[in-house]
Each structure stands twice: as C-alpha cells, then as structure tokens.
Amino acid sequence: LSAQVLICRNYMGNMDMNEIDHFMPILMKREEDAEMTPVVSHGSAHFMWIKHSNLYCIHLTNSAHSTVYHKVCFLQVFKEYFKELEEESIRDNFVTVYELMDEVMDFGFPQTTDSKILQEYITQQGHKLEVGAPRPPATVTNAVSWRSEGIKYRKNEVFMDVIESVNLLVSASGSVLRSEIVGSIKLKVVLSGMPELRLGLNDKVLFEITGREKSKTVELEDVKFHQCVRLSRFENDRTISFIPPDGESELMSYRLNTTVKPLIWIESVIEKFSHSRVEIKVKARSQFKSRSTANNVSILVPVPSDADSPKFKTSTGSAKWMPEKNVVQWNIKSFPGGKEYIMRAHFGLPSVESDELEAKRPITVNFEIPYFTVSGIQVRYLKIIEKSGYQALPWVRYITQSGGENRHMEIDPYTNRPSQTHTINGRLFLNTRS
Structure with a gap:
C-alpha cells in the first residue's frame, strides 16, 4: 500500500514536511498488529488522522496534546463545498482548497469554519481579486456573524423540526429499566432582513417561574444552543430569543428523562x-x-x-x-x-x-x-419580529425516531432465554401550523 500527498499546508513552519513519508509504513505495521489508533508517532512527530473514502486527512504536529478538531473542520467544510469529497474533487479544486485552508486556519488554529460565511468570498470558480485594499465580508466582523445583511425573499417562512431520538432499555417482563429522549430543534429559515424570533416551549422551569399549570410540561436537561440564541435572556426568564441564520441550522439540543414504553x-x-x-x-x-x-x-x-x-x-x-x-x-x-x-x-x-x-x-x-408524539414537548408559539413588519408563516413538524442505543430486552428466539435484545426504530410525524 502506497500513498501520495495530494495537498498540504505548513501553518507554523516548525515541522519537517518529509515526516509524512513515515505515516503509511507506521499505519500498515499497526494494522498488521491490530493496534489501530487515531494517533501514531514517529519520534517527536505525531500524526492525527481520519480516513474519509480513499483519502487520509492528517494533522502533523510536534505536540501530543493537540486535538482532532483541525481535521474535522476541514472535512466538514470540504464536504459542504464539493458534495463528494474524494481525490478527484480535490484535484479539480486545488485553488479553492488552498484558499479554504488559509481562511479556515490562522497560524494553525481554527478561525472561520462556517461554510455559509466562507462561500461569500471564496467560490468554486476561484477567488476574484478586486481593485483596492481587500475587505472581509461583513459577516466576519459583524456581531451577527452567522447572518448577512440585505437578505430578501418574496415569500417569508420558517420551518421548524422538533426531532427526538428515543433510547429504551426494557426487561423481558416489559418494565422500562432506562428511558431517555435526546432531542434537537432544527430550522429552515426563509426570511428577509434581520428578523428576531422568539420561541416558546412547554418548559417546566418556565411554567414554574410564571406560576402556570405544570401538568403538560417537559423538563429539559443538558440544553445546548446555537450561538445566535441570547443566553443571558434564557438564563434570566427562559425566553429563547434569537436572530436566526439564513437557511438550515440546528437551533438547540436537549435531553429528557421521560419514561416511554415500547410502541x-x-x-x-x-x-x-x-x-x-x-x-x-x-x-x-x-x-x-x-x-x-x-x-x-x-x-x-x-x-x-x-x-x-x-x-x-x-x-x-x-x-x-x-x-x-x-x-x-x-x-x-x-x-x-x-x-x-x-x-x-x-x-x-x-x-x-x-x-x-x-x-x-x-x-x-x-x-x-x-400525528403522534412521545415526549409531549410542544411549540407553544414562534413569533417573528422584523422592522419592516412583513407577514411570515411559521411551520412546525414533530419527528420521533430511534436513537443509536434504542433497544429493549426480549426472549432470545434461539434459546428461549431472556438475553436477546431487539431494536425499535421509529419515525413519528406530526405537521402543525402555528
């Protein structure tokens, strides 16, 4: 097995790039000895690698404490640019690839990794030089870096998907031993201007703060938000307020400790x-x-x-x-x-x-x-506020699907012992108009 360097960039100038010649022999030896690891070393040089299709993305460093974040950044950006990331797409886009490598990293550290921002000034036709001093796009320096100014649509809409993955562990007798719901809220935003959105959920903590009825609430745990959400406001009064990115994005993720029986x-x-x-x-x-x-x-x-x-x-x-x-x-x-x-x-x-x-x-x-939900989470309202006062339609869809560990115990079909597991993979859809 041989390998050829397709493209490389020495960001800090402190590594001998010929060290890459040692990578494949070391990897082959590790594979023969069944000792495959994401990090291999040769002297003071450390190779942190990920294989994608027929390509190896390698981060060469003299620090054993570096992270794989660098490689993940590049792979994600390249896949969003070229759709199919393979040797041919790299060879056909050398100029674009080098420009992306320079913009994504600054002196070896991740800088701009949002492909929507990168595509504003790096196109697959190559970077076009302009007369005069170069000026970065507003999204790089703007406080709302995830959204550009001047966006216009003829029809303004927001599509929201509440997606939940259900993990179950049930004994052979049918009792639920472990139940967990991991959820995320994803957006597809087709809105003009710079709108502010406010999202209301049947959040248990919010209802306790406002003294409302608590019977139909959910208790959100491990909540993580997109950078567009105003965290200070959520911490103060549990209001989810944000200026959304254009197009598709994940607004938030969460976890629910809700008991769910096998459907x-x-x-x-x-x-x-x-x-x-x-x-x-x-x-x-x-x-x-x-x-x-x-x-x-x-x-x-x-x-x-x-x-x-x-x-x-x-x-x-x-x-x-x-x-x-x-x-x-x-x-x-x-x-x-x-x-x-x-x-x-x-x-x-x-x-x-x-x-x-x-x-x-x-x-x-x-x-x-x-038309069926498992956890009981509800979008109570989705308000759209924009200074021009245009009318916009919000659409909400609930989807429940299986988690990676969504399984429960059952009678082993081959031994009639309660040791066999089987997996429940469910997709449940509910379309509503707010």
Missing part, C-alpha cells in the same frame, strides 16, 4: 424439529391507542447463515427472505393501535445444533406513526 412490542421463539428443520414464531403487538396507526412497519428477524428452503405464513402483511443479510423481513403496511399479528417462518437448517443458533443479533423494527 411495538415483539415476542419471538424458535422451535426445533427433527430432520434439521426450525420454525421461528414472531408476535408483534402495538402498544398505542387505536386512533393512531403505524405505517410501513418493517420487522427484521435474524436467521443463521446456512438456513435454506424458507416458507412463511403471516396473519397480515408479507414476509420475504433476504439471504444477503441473513434475515427475514416482515412488512406490514398499516398497523393500527391495539392490534396483534403473528408471522411464522420455517427453515431447513443443516447445522441446527451449531453455535450460530445461539446468535445474539437483534430483531429490528422500523415504523412511522403520523
């Missing part, structure tokens, strides 16, 4: 027969009210890799074998609340007594439930 409960058992045959029985039960319906439900049931001769029987929907993934996929287009369905899958299994039968791969459930 679709799965039970699964396996029965062994003579002549190397098995039957997998999966029962799915919706645990939400009958007025709601889960759409596009997909239940993925793992089977051993040597299974063959599949036969299926379902009380609703259809099942198919996906041998490339070693799973049975049970699809249910519409799953009303309070219903229960069953799927049976028969397989030939030459090595029925093999260890693979004890596999610990999870059963996965994907679904969408329209």
Whole structure:
C-alpha cells in the first residue's frame, strides 16, 4: 500500500514536511498488529488522522496534546463545498482548497469554519481579486456573524423540526429499566432582513417561574444552543430569543428523562424439529391507542447463515427472505393501535445444533406513526419580529425516531432465554401550523 500527498499546508513552519513519508509504513505495521489508533508517532512527530473514502486527512504536529478538531473542520467544510469529497474533487479544486485552508486556519488554529460565511468570498470558480485594499465580508466582523445583511425573499417562512431520538432499555417482563429522549430543534429559515424570533416551549422551569399549570410540561436537561440564541435572556426568564441564520441550522439540543414504553412490542421463539428443520414464531403487538396507526412497519428477524428452503405464513402483511443479510423481513403496511399479528417462518437448517443458533443479533423494527408524539414537548408559539413588519408563516413538524442505543430486552428466539435484545426504530410525524 502506497500513498501520495495530494495537498498540504505548513501553518507554523516548525515541522519537517518529509515526516509524512513515515505515516503509511507506521499505519500498515499497526494494522498488521491490530493496534489501530487515531494517533501514531514517529519520534517527536505525531500524526492525527481520519480516513474519509480513499483519502487520509492528517494533522502533523510536534505536540501530543493537540486535538482532532483541525481535521474535522476541514472535512466538514470540504464536504459542504464539493458534495463528494474524494481525490478527484480535490484535484479539480486545488485553488479553492488552498484558499479554504488559509481562511479556515490562522497560524494553525481554527478561525472561520462556517461554510455559509466562507462561500461569500471564496467560490468554486476561484477567488476574484478586486481593485483596492481587500475587505472581509461583513459577516466576519459583524456581531451577527452567522447572518448577512440585505437578505430578501418574496415569500417569508420558517420551518421548524422538533426531532427526538428515543433510547429504551426494557426487561423481558416489559418494565422500562432506562428511558431517555435526546432531542434537537432544527430550522429552515426563509426570511428577509434581520428578523428576531422568539420561541416558546412547554418548559417546566418556565411554567414554574410564571406560576402556570405544570401538568403538560417537559423538563429539559443538558440544553445546548446555537450561538445566535441570547443566553443571558434564557438564563434570566427562559425566553429563547434569537436572530436566526439564513437557511438550515440546528437551533438547540436537549435531553429528557421521560419514561416511554415500547410502541411495538415483539415476542419471538424458535422451535426445533427433527430432520434439521426450525420454525421461528414472531408476535408483534402495538402498544398505542387505536386512533393512531403505524405505517410501513418493517420487522427484521435474524436467521443463521446456512438456513435454506424458507416458507412463511403471516396473519397480515408479507414476509420475504433476504439471504444477503441473513434475515427475514416482515412488512406490514398499516398497523393500527391495539392490534396483534403473528408471522411464522420455517427453515431447513443443516447445522441446527451449531453455535450460530445461539446468535445474539437483534430483531429490528422500523415504523412511522403520523400525528403522534412521545415526549409531549410542544411549540407553544414562534413569533417573528422584523422592522419592516412583513407577514411570515411559521411551520412546525414533530419527528420521533430511534436513537443509536434504542433497544429493549426480549426472549432470545434461539434459546428461549431472556438475553436477546431487539431494536425499535421509529419515525413519528406530526405537521402543525402555528
């Protein structure tokens, strides 16, 4: 394995750039010894690296205490500029890449990393020199650096997505052992001028301050805001006031310790027969009210890799074998609340007594439930104030989806022991107009 330096910049002038020749041999040796780490060293030179596609982004430093932030900055900016970050896009945009490297970093330290600001004066057609002294764009020096002056739209709108990821840990008996909701509020702003927005949530602390009814509130924890939010005002009276960036951005993130029950409960058992045959029985039960319906439900049931001769029987929907993934996929287009369905899958299994039968791969459930929320968070109002007094439409959408660790314990389908986990991946949509 060989590597060629595509592009580089020595910011501080204190490193021998020939040190890069030692990187690939060291990395190959680490890979052979199964000792891969994000930092490798050669003498006093330290290589902090990230691999993206067929590219290595390497930060060469003589300090072992540097951070990976430098590489992450560049990768994110390059991806937003070139869409597909690969060798060809780097070669086709050498001039732009060097300009970005000079603007993003100042003497080796991150400076301007917002691609919206960078695109104001670095284009993919190259930087155009102007007569006279160079002048940075207003967004670099302005107090509202995340938004440009003079933005105009014919139709003014704000689209707000309240997105929540639900993490569940449930015992085999059905009791919730751990429940957590990690949320974020994302904006798509199509507004003229320099508007001020004020967002009101059913925040428990706010309701306690104002002495309002507390029954329908949520307790936000670990709240993090975009730099546009006036933190002092939020700390004083919990008002979320801000001048938003143009286009798409994440306004805030938060966490809720709210107990959530599994919306679709799965039970699964396996029965062994003579002549190397098995039957997998999966029962799915919706645990939400009958007025709601889960759409596009997909239940993925793992089977051993040597299974063959599949036969299926379902009380609703259809099942198919996906041998490339070693799973049975049970699809249910519409799953009303309070219903229960069953799927049976028969397989030939030459090595029925093999260890693979004890596999610990999870059963996965994907679904969408329209007009349904889990946590109870609500956008009470979204006010738009702009000096010209134009009318603007705010739109709010609630989305609940699975978290990375969204799983609960269930009966192991291969051993009938309560040690198998399965994952619930849900997407729930609610569209409202404020």
